Amino acid sequence: MEDLKLELKTKIIEALNLEDIELTDINDDDPLFGDGLGLDSIDALELIVLMDKDYGIKLTDPKEGKTIFQSINTMAAYISEHRTK
Amino acid sequence: MNTEYHISTFVSIKKNFIFLNGEKWFSVDTKMSFSEFSKSVYKHLGMEYPKFYKMDHLSKLGILAAETLFNHQGFSPEKEEIALILSNKSSSLDTDVKHQESIATADEFFPSPAVFVYTLANICLGEISIKYNLQTENAFFVFEQMNAEFLSIYASQLLHSGKAKKALCGWVEYYDENFEAFIYLVEKQGKFAHNTETIEKLYKH
Numbered sequence: 001m002e003d004l005k006l007e008l009k010t011k012i013i014e015a016l017n018l019e020d021i022e023l024t025d026i027n028d029d030d031p032l033f034g035d036g037l038g039l040d041s042i043d044a045l046e047l048i049v050l051m052d053k054d055y056g057i058k059l060t061d062p063k064e065g066k067t068i069f070q071s072i073n074t075m076a077a078y079i080s081e082h083r084t085k
Numbered sequence: 086m087n088t089e090y091h092i093s094t095f096v097s098i099k100k101n102f103i104f105l106n107g108e109k110w111f112s113v114d115t116k117m118s119f120s121e122f123s124k125s126v127y128k129h130l131g132m133e134y135p136k137f138y139k140m141d142h143l144s145k146l147g148i149l150a151a152e153t154l155f156n157h158q159g160f161s162p163e164k165e166e167i168a169l170i171l172s173n174k175s176s177s178l179d180t181d182v183k184h185q186e187s188i189a190t191a192d193e194f195f196p197s198p199a200v201f202v203y204t205l206a207n208i209c210l211g212e213i214s215i216k217y218n219l220q221t222e223n224a225f226f227v228f229e230q231m232n233a234e235f236l237s238i239y240a241s242q243l244l245h246s247g248k249a250k251k252a253l254c255g256w257v258e259y260y261d262e263n264f265e266a267f268i269y270l271v272e273k274q275g276k277f278a279h280n281t282e283t284i285e286k287l288y289k290h
Contacts, residue, residue: 016199019124019138042139045198053195 005076015050016043028072036071044069056084090244091275095255095287096154098146098266105157107290119262123149130156134216141180141203143259144212147171150266151213151253158270162217168249169210169223170240171268175260176206176227182261209257221249231256231267233284240271241279256288 009026012018016039030036033044047069051057057079059065068078097104101122103111111129113122123145127137130152137148155162180203187196202208207225214223222243226235240252255268267288277283 017138018135020135038135042198042202049195049197 001076001080004079005072008072008075008079011050011054012037012047015046026072028076030071032069032071032075047075051079054085055079055082057082090241090271090273090279092269092277092279092283092287093272093275094154094157095267095269095277096150096157097288097290098150098153098264103149103153104290105153107287110153119145119259119264126153136216139199140212141177141200141208142264143173143177143179143206143257144203144209146259146264146266147209147213147257147268148216150255150257150268151217154253154268154270155217162219166221166250167217167219167270168221168240168243168252169213169219170226170236170243170252170254171210171224171257172226172228172232172236173206173256173258174227174229175258177204177208179260180204213253231285231288233288234281237279237281237284244271 005028006023009023012026012032013021013023018037021037026037033039039047044065048059048065051059051068059068068074094106096110101113101115101117102109103126111126113125117125119142123142126149130149132152134148137145140148180200184196184200184204187200188194206227207223210223210225213219214221224239226232228235236254240254243249244252251270251272253268253270255266257266257268258264269284269287271279277287
């Protein structure tokens with residue numbers, strides 16, 4: 001699980017072009033949106049693509065995303081349970 | 086001749102150089118990709134705007150040119166009623182190609198929302214407007230080459246109509262690592278008369 005969390009942080013920084021953010025800047029339970037990393041609605045869509053492309057998870061309900069993308073912890077837990085690749 | 090208005094400042098970005106009012110303002114010695122070059126300019130300008138890194142290359146080029154010009158002017162752009170009139174040859178083709186590549190095959194069909202939102206040239210205007218809180222008229226035109234006469238007439242008519250007090254005009258072109266920006270500020274006061282001949286002369290400077 002720790003490897004997956006590290007992998008997720010790396011992928012998020014790269015996919016969302018978070019140029020000034022280091023891996024160590026993201027705590028596992030930091031909110032990804034709002035006061036945390038400050039991601040926006042386009043970033044949320046980009047995370048949905050990332051889930052599909054890299055883990056074979058198709059999210060169709062936007063309400064699901066709100067829960068899954070709360071933090072690295074919640075993302076990693078969901079991916080562990082639902083990944084198909 | 087549209088000598089009622091003047092050009093107060095102009096900025097050119099070519100290859101690894103930035104010229105401000107015809108004088109070299111920034112340069113890098115080594116050959117860089119646009120990504121590296123734009124990051125160098127961003128840091129040189131002392132910008133703190135993380136959204137910059139999420140933009141496509143065309144928008145980055147427009148923002149860097151505008152930031153250089155506005156910094157030199159030393160004013161708050163949002164208070165100046167500045168219209169935006171930009172143009173180029175390739176529209177948003179560089180980003181269009183990236184988007185097309187992401188949907189080219191059924192097996193690897195993963196269009197990126199962050200890329201897709203830049204598949205219009207006038208998004209460059211939107212990014213400049215957001216960065217400087219401009220709520221003014223704006224237009225982006227696509228020409229085969231820099232069209233000084235059109236820009237001159239359009240800017241003069243817009244300013245004459247009273248819809249803006251100043252106009253940031255010019256050419257912001259990017260495609261496949263080839264880039265060039267030439268922007269100038271049109272207002273009542275300025276060193277250069279605002280007309281086709283002057284714009285062409287400054288562009289070729």
